[in-house]
Amino acid sequence: MTDTGSSPEPDVASFTYALDDRSLGFVLDEELYPLEAIYGACYLFVDRAWVFLDRPADRRVQVRLRLKSDGADQDLHALAGEFCNEVLNQVLRSKISESTKTIREYYMARAFFGDDTRASIDALLAELDAEELDDDPLEIEVPWDTGAAT
Amino acid sequence: MILTFHRSLYPPAAVRSAIEAYGELASFELTERDHETAVAVGDIDPDYADFADELIDAFNNHALFEAIKTSRAAS
Numbered sequence: 571m572t573d574t575g576s577s578p579e580p581d582v583a584s585f586t587y588a589l590d591d592r593s594l595g596f597v598l599d600e601e602l603y604p605l606e607a608i609y610g611a612c613y614l615f616v617d618r619a620w621v622f623l624d625r626p627a628d629r630r631v632q633v634r635l636r637l638k639s640d641g642a643d644q645d646l647h648a649l650a651g652e653f654c655n656e657v658l659n660q661v662l663r664s665k666i667s668e669s670t671k672t673i674r675e676y677y678m679a680r681a682f683f684g685d686d687t688r689a690s691i692d693a694l695l696a697e698l699d700a701e702e703l704d705d706d707p708l709e710i711e712v713p714w715d716t717g718a719a720t
Numbered sequence: 721m722i723l724t725f726h727r728s729l730y731p732p733a734a735v736r737s738a739i740e741a742y743g744e745l746a747s748f749e750l751t752e753r754d755h756e757t758a759v760a761v762g763d764i765d766p767d768y769a770d771f772a773d774e775l776i777d778a779f780n781n782h783a784l785f786e787a788i789k790t791s792r793a794a795s
Contacts, residue, residue, distance in 0.1 A: 605729075606795070609788045616785055620777035623784065625726040636777060 593620075593636035594650055600629040603657050608633065610660035611653055619649055723759045723776065725783060732757050734786035742779050 598608060608631055612621050620636040635649055725735050732750075735757045739748040747763040761779075764772050 606791065609791055612784055613788050616781050620781055621784055622777075622780045623726070623729045625728060631729065638777075 595634040597632045607660035611656040721761045725757045730787045737786040738783040
């Protein structure tokens with residue numbers, strides 16, 4: 571993130587942003603925060619804030635958040651913090667989704683197109699049939715075995 | 721007032737969709753440039769003249785929402 575406001579230590583990478591009465595802006599580096607992650611966070615925030623994106627430089631995305639209703643600066647800071655946390659969350663989700671993509675595709679393909687699905691069902695039915703032929707392990711007498719029903 | 725939307729963030733179709741949604745509340749004139757889509761906003765409905773800022777913000781949100789939809793559909 572790039573400092574766009576007045577900070578006592580501008581060279582220190584930190585979570586700082588420009589602030590006016592009801593809006594703030596900060597710049598995200600697409601190398602760290604892919605556009606899809608920024609979009610994901612925006613999607614969750616469009617009902618809570620006015621969101622506008624701009625591109626001040628290559629691979630940089632400026633996010634401007636503006637409160638929808640009058641609120642204290644604290645609300646604005648909290649909103650920005652939540653937004654940036656959500657961007658990180660979206661980055662993590664994206665990385666997990668990418669790293670598990672192959673196994674998910676494998677399971678989906680096997681579930682829908684695997685040849686052994688039918689065989690598995692047949693095996694289960696055969697197992698149930700075999701169980702029905704076994705003696706009752708509890709050895710409870712039933713009338714049809716003793717001939718008492720006659 | 722002229723709004724500019726960077727094409728890498730807001731596909732022109734997303735901006736057009738926002739213009740379609742808000743077209744009854746103001747006049748919107750779209751111009752496509754190399755890296756951005758410019759929208760000149762004017763003739764805001766007198767009923768909404770006191771809320772011009774909110775109207776513009778809502779227009780921006782709508783364009784962003786459409787951009788996100790387009791991006792997700794493409795991926």
